Amino acid sequence: MKNKRLSKDDWIAAGFHALIDHGPAALKAEALARTLDTTKGSFYWHFKDVPAFHTHMLTHWEQQALNGLVAEIETKDTAVATLQRFVQSSKGNTNSAAVRAWARTDTSVAKAVAHIDKARLKYLTTLLKRCGVGNPDLACALYAAMVGIETLPDNDETLGKNALTSLVDLILALR
Numbered sequence: 001m002k003n004k005r006l007s008k009d010d011w012i013a014a015g016f017h018a019l020i021d022h023g024p025a026a027l028k029a030e031a032l033a034r035t036l037d038t039t040k041g042s043f044y045w046h047f048k049d050v051p052a053f054h055t056h057m058l059t060h061w062e063q064q065a066l067n068g069l070v071a072e073i074e075t076k077d078t079a080v081a082t083l084q085r086f087v088q089s090s091k092g093n094t095n096s097a098a099v100r101a102w103a104r105t106d107t108s109v110a111k112a113v114a115h116i117d118k119a120r121l122k123y124l125t126t127l128l129k130r131c132g133v134g135n136p137d138l139a140c141a142l143y144a145a146m147v148g149i150e151t152l153p154d155n156d157e158t159l160g161k162n163a164l165t166s167l168v169d170l171i172l173a174l175r
Contacts, residue, residue: 079130
């Protein structure tokens with residue numbers, strides 16, 4: 001066993017790697033401890049139990065999927081540039097794809113995903129309005145494409161980005 005002291009963030013990162021590689025069944029203290037070459041005691045030092053660990057993972061994902069993302073893309077650029085950055089953020093987001101798969105088997109995860117989807121769709125609708133597109137159905141269609149792109153397995157990232165860019169361009173041409 002290693003002597004390195006692990007943080008909550010180390011455990012959460014290991015949890016996401018396990019979720020991506022092996023699915024929700026891998027989100028257990030003993031399996032994660034083996035992966036990190038440490039004891040379960042380290043896990044329980046940071047988390048009351050496995051459900052508390054799951055809650056921390058979801059909180060981390062929610063922060064990244066919305067607040068962290070918005071803070072990252074909001075600049076003094078044009079509304080169109082901000083829109084493009086937001087749409088492109090969905091491609092290659094393996095954590096979100098893994099969390100969506102987890103949501104199919106866990107109602108608390110499904111609630112977190114629904115909350116984030118609602119907030120992200122609202123933000124996307126606002127971005128489109130800033131670009132002069134007021135039809136909320138277009139925001140919904142674009143968001144559905146974003147979610148679909150992030151869940152495609154082993155898709156060429158460039159192709160997905162090109163498709164999303166073309167869709168944004170098409171929507172903006174409708175203004």
